[in-house]
Structures are given as C-alpha cells and as structure tokens.
Amino acid sequence: MTGTASASARRITDALLEECGRTYAAEAGIRLRDTPQPLYQLLVLSHLLSARIRAPVAVAAARALFAHGMRTPRRMAEATWQQRVDALGEGGYRRYDERTSTQLGEGARLVLDVWKGDLRRLRAEADGDTEVLRAGLRRVRGIGPAGADIFVREVQAVWPETGFWVGAKGLQGAERLGLPTSTGRLSDVARDRDRAAFAAALVRAALDRETAETVRESALARK
Known part of the structure; x- marks a missing residue:
C-alpha cells in the first residue's frame, strides 16, 4: 500500500468508525x-x-x-x-x-x-x-x-486468538468503500483500532449503500 493510499485508507477508516463504529453485540x-x-x-x-x-x-x-x-x-x-x-x-x-x-x-x-x-x-x-x-x-x-x-x-473483541476477522460481508463493505479487499491489508488499516467495531462497520457499509456514501464523502472532506 502506497503512502497516499494508506493515508486515504486511514481517512476512510476514521470516517467509517465515526459514522457506524459499533458492534452488533x-x-x-x-x-x-x-x-x-x-x-x-x-x-x-x-x-x-x-x-x-x-x-x-x-x-x-x-x-x-x-x-x-x-x-x-x-x-x-x-x-x-x-x-x-x-x-x-x-x-x-x-x-x-x-x-x-x-x-x-x-x-x-x-x-x-x-x-x-x-x-x-x-x-x-x-x-x-x-x-x-x-x-x-x-x-x-x-x-x-x-x-x-x-x-x-x-x-x-474477547477471543483475540481468532485473529482479525471480517468475513465475506465485511470484505464486500471494504470494496464498496475503496479499502483493501484482503484481510491482511485490512488488518494493517485497522491497526490500533477496535477491530471488532471496524469489522462490524464494514458490514454496515456493505448492507447500506447510503452509509457507504456518507462515509466516503466524510473521508473526502478530511483531506
């Protein structure tokens, strides 16, 4: 991931967590x-x-x-x-x-x-x-x-030995947001963040196109 892409991914991730960074639990x-x-x-x-x-x-x-x-x-x-x-x-x-x-x-x-x-x-x-x-x-x-x-x-969130897990729906959300679509690269983006909340937020973006658009617009405004 290039420096520019990494910065863009960080902005999208920050906007995503701010918009819907809450687990379903x-x-x-x-x-x-x-x-x-x-x-x-x-x-x-x-x-x-x-x-x-x-x-x-x-x-x-x-x-x-x-x-x-x-x-x-x-x-x-x-x-x-x-x-x-x-x-x-x-x-x-x-x-x-x-x-x-x-x-x-x-x-x-x-x-x-x-x-x-x-x-x-x-x-x-x-x-x-x-x-x-x-x-x-x-x-x-x-x-x-x-x-x-x-x-x-x-x-x-409580069983860290599972590793970073987003599932197929989470990867769909990442693609919709323009984030990396491999778990390894997403793990780098999620570093130092609540990974369970990040994974749930990716799913919310996959399920709701309007949420994804709001996140992308918010990320663009952070430039």
Whole structure:
C-alpha cells in the first residue's frame, strides 16, 4: 500500500468508525465478556442476524428475547416454543419466527449437552484454530457459515486468538468503500483500532449503500 493510499485508507477508516463504529453485540445490549451468558447471547444474535432479514429487526428480536429472560441456554431451553415465538414477534422477527423458535430451543439444548452451557469450552476445543471454532459453531441448529462468521467477527473483541476477522460481508463493505479487499491489508488499516467495531462497520457499509456514501464523502472532506 502506497503512502497516499494508506493515508486515504486511514481517512476512510476514521470516517467509517465515526459514522457506524459499533458492534452488533453492543447494539443488542450485550456487554460482551469472556463469560458464559454474554457469549451465549452473542450466539443467539449471530443466529438471528444470519437470516435474510434486516439487521435492525434481528437486533430488536435479540433484545426482546433477552428482555423476556432468555439470556442463557437453560432459560432458552426452558421457555416454551410459543414464548420464544412471541418474543421474536415482539421484535418484529415474524417471517421466520416459528422455525427460529424451534431452532433456538434445539440449539440451546445442544449448548447445554455438548458444552455444559459454556461456550468457553468450545474455545478450548478450538485451541486457537478459527476453522475448528467455526465448525463447532455450525453444530448448533440454525448456525450456518454466515452465522459462524458473525460470531467470530464479534467475539474477536474477547477471543483475540481468532485473529482479525471480517468475513465475506465485511470484505464486500471494504470494496464498496475503496479499502483493501484482503484481510491482511485490512488488518494493517485497522491497526490500533477496535477491530471488532471496524469489522462490524464494514458490514454496515456493505448492507447500506447510503452509509457507504456518507462515509466516503466524510473521508473526502478530511483531506
């Protein structure tokens, strides 16, 4: 990356973080720490965000589930199917509410059975191998490649051994903004910044063309 390109990338990154530098976990009210409850909440949020539904609706649905006490795998598994459906509907998550309710219940039981309700056990199993971590996540009903990407992208804030992770959607956002489209070069751009927030902001730029345009205009004004 040339000096000029590097300076341009820094301006775009600064504008991006100023415009939308917030993780989806933070937006959903999850105080992410390396403890069982917030890690499980992140898994639920990743599940909801991975469906073909607008991100704000997925975040609102996660908030509704948590507000109704479904903050742990045990509480999620103990809730009735209808209670989960009602909470999802309250958050506006209606298109996939019935299927998702079933998947959340089954996923919670798997987390309890396999990892005793503590996703740090999955972290230990992965032992720093992100692909093993992603494969473990995909064992959970409703978590496919997209959901695993989302979880890893957000959990890098507390599990640094994942390395810098933006996922396919984050790379789309980088391309839209004119930033490097390789993870290695993006990692250089993200140096000394909150990488999880940067990755989430790239995704927001991928999902919303207007956000990307606002960021580019703001970056140009910084010259």
